[in-house]
Amino acid sequence: MPFEFGGGWIEVVAGPMFSGKSEELIRRVTRAMIARQRVQVFKPAIDDRYDAVAIASHAGRTLHAEALRDVATVRARIEPATQVVAVDEAQFFDAALVPLVQELAEGGRRVIVAGLDMDFRGEPFGPMPALLAEAEVVEKLSAICRCGKAATRTQRLIAGSPAHEDDPVILVGAAESYEPRCRACHVVLRGVRTTPLFAAQERG
Numbered sequence: 001m002p003f004e005f006g007g008g009w010i011e012v013v014a015g016p017m018f019s020g021k022s023e024e025l026i027r028r029v030t031r032a033m034i035a036r037q038r039v040q041v042f043k044p045a046i047d048d049r050y051d052a053v054a055i056a057s058h059a060g061r062t063l064h065a066e067a068l069r070d071v072a073t074v075r076a077r078i079e080p081a082t083q084v085v086a087v088d089e090a091q092f093f094d095a096a097l098v099p100l101v102q103e104l105a106e107g108g109r110r111v112i113v114a115g116l117d118m119d120f121r122g123e124p125f126g127p128m129p130a131l132l133a134e135a136e137v138v139e140k141l142s143a144i145c146r147c148g149k150a151a152t153r154t155q156r157l158i159a160g161s162p163a164h165e166d167d168p169v170i171l172v173g174a175a176e177s178y179e180p181r182c183r184a185c186h187v188v189l190r191g192v193r194t195t196p197l198f199a200a201q202e203r204g
């Protein structure tokens with residue numbers, strides 16, 4: 001254990017897409033399990049179903065996790081004997097994740113949170129900024145930009161072009177992709193659109 005604090009504590013693993021956050025979360029959780037600690041792993045569910053899923057790293061390692069739709073459900077699923085709580089893709093949970101994580105740490109648990117620190121616009125993402133401020137330990141990971149430098153941001157591309165800040169989060173019928181980029185290579189179109197919005201609609 002590289003760090004040991006009095007009572008519980010919060011660790012945040014943050015960075016852009018493709019920076020190995022899930023890999024790092026899996027590594028920390030695996031070590032805790034080898035040390036015979038009781039661990040529970042959560043991630044946000046896309047829909048309302050309760051689901052047992054695997055968190056997979058790009059390197060192919062997997063970890064059992066529960067996919068849950070909201071923070072209240074996460075809270076209800078935590079077992080009294082659990083010593084380590086890990087949350088992947090934490091940016092997709094709402095602000096209620098922050099008091100839950102605080103409460104878990106104050107109750108003597110180790111909490112490991114992984115997630116995107118910024119959205120595709122380069123703006124703080126969901127509960128992540130508050131968790132980064134609160135954490136005892138922060139690890140910011142980077143990926144590799146197409147220019148070869150360290151990538152700290154996530155570039156959103158729609159049909160190969162940088163997304164506009166107003167582009168809907170869910171696009172129907174347009175090919176979108178994400179790339180890790182450095183600050184210099186990260187592009188967000190702002191203001192008046194010079195290109196037409198794809199025949200894209202926000203899904204209700």
Ligand SMILES: [Zn+2]
Pocket residue numbers: 145146147148149181182183184185186
């Ligand atoms: Zn770059």
